[in-house]
Amino acid sequence: MKYSVIIPAAGQGKRMKAGMNKQFLELRGEPLIIHTVRLFVHDASCQKIVLVANRDECVMMKTLMEKYQLSKVVVIEGGEERQDSVRNGLAYVEEEQIVLVHDGARPFVTDVVIKRLIHKAAKSGAATVAVPVKDTIKRVFSGKVIDTLKRDELWLIQTPQAFKAPLLKEAHKRALEAELIGTDDASLVEWLGHEVVISEGDYQNIKLTTPEDIVFAEAIMQEKERRKS
Ligand SMILES: Nc1ccn([C@@H]2O[C@H](COP(=O)(O)OP(=O)(O)OP(=O)(O)O)[C@@H](O)[C@H]2O)c(=O)n1
Numbered sequence: 001m002k003y004s005v006i007i008p009a010a011g012q013g014k015r016m017k018a019g020m021n022k023q024f025l026e027l028r029g030e031p032l033i034i035h036t037v038r039l040f041v042h043d044a045s046c047q048k049i050v051l052v053a054n055r056d057e058c059v060m061m062k063t064l065m066e067k068y069q070l071s072k073v074v075v076i077e078g079g080e081e082r083q084d085s086v087r088n089g090l091a092y093v094e095e096e097q098i099v100l101v102h103d104g105a106r107p108f109v110t111d112v113v114i115k116r117l118i119h120k121a122a123k124s125g126a127a128t129v130a131v132p133v134k135d136t137i138k139r140v141f142s143g144k145v146i147d148t149l150k151r152d153e154l155w156l157i158q159t160p161q162a163f164k165a166p167l168l169k170e171a172h173k174r175a176l177e178a179e180l181i182g183t184d185d186a187s188l189v190e191w192l193g194h195e196v197v198i199s200e201g202d203y204q205n206i207k208l209t210t211p212e213d214i215v216f217a218e219a220i221m222q223e224k225e226r227r228k229s
């Protein structure tokens with residue numbers, strides 16, 4: 001099934017504490033964003049990659065796409081919040097298509113996970129990749145536990161998330177009008193009252209957020225290279 005993907009990469013990477021946008025940090029000698037974009041460049045079903053960059057990083061992103069010969073990529077300007085960046089990206093997506101949203105900071109999603117997700121979204125309209133929570137999760141207030149949540153109902157939500165394009169456009173439009181900000185795109189669709197289906201993900205599909213994630217990322221890359229050879 002054909003699809004387009006929006007890759008928000010217009011953050012600051014503050015929690016990474018690298019003094020620069022983490023998208024440009026190198027993993028195995030190549031910028032993080034290159035690893036992520038390449039996943040979709042090599043997928044024949046992917047029609048268009050909308051790469052959302054900070055205003056002052058658009059030229060750098062375009063130069064990188066040329067340097068690594070990554071086709072199908074349109075670089076556009078992001079917004080203040082991740083949600084603003086995704087909304088800007090939606091303007092470049094055709095109405096009839098399935099659209100994926102995938103964090104620039106998640107370079108390890110696999111083809112299998114992407115295909116399964118698209119299949120689910122084509123049927124239901126909205127789906128997100130997720131994995132079951134492994135730890136016990138408690139709700140805490142003022143340093144005191146107030147509740148222990150039922151673990152078998154809890155999932156860690158990742159990206160990509162996939163939607164019928166008109167549905168995600170409507171969710172973003174309505175969220176903007178209502179001044180609602182969600183930490184992911186699926187939550188906006190949920191808020192519209194539309195069902196979002198879970199699609200099984202992969203624990204290696206980490207988001208590089210804090211410095212220790214670089215260590216995990218290097219280990220995942222090493223393991224992937226070992227399996228290939
Ligand atoms: N205004 C924003 C904020 C975030 N993102 C992107 O959304 C993804 C997930 O966000 P996160 O991991 O939180 O990245 P940052 O916002 O860069 O990190 P931080 O919150 O630590 O500054 C990242 O690929 C990031 O570049 C974006 O496109 N536009």
Ligand SMILES: C[C@](O)(CO)[C@H](O)COP(=O)(O)O
Nearest residue numbers: 082103157158159183184207
């Ligand atoms: C979309 C996301 O990756 C799902 O886990 C996450 O919510 C992004 O959150 P962030 O605060 O922008 O890192």
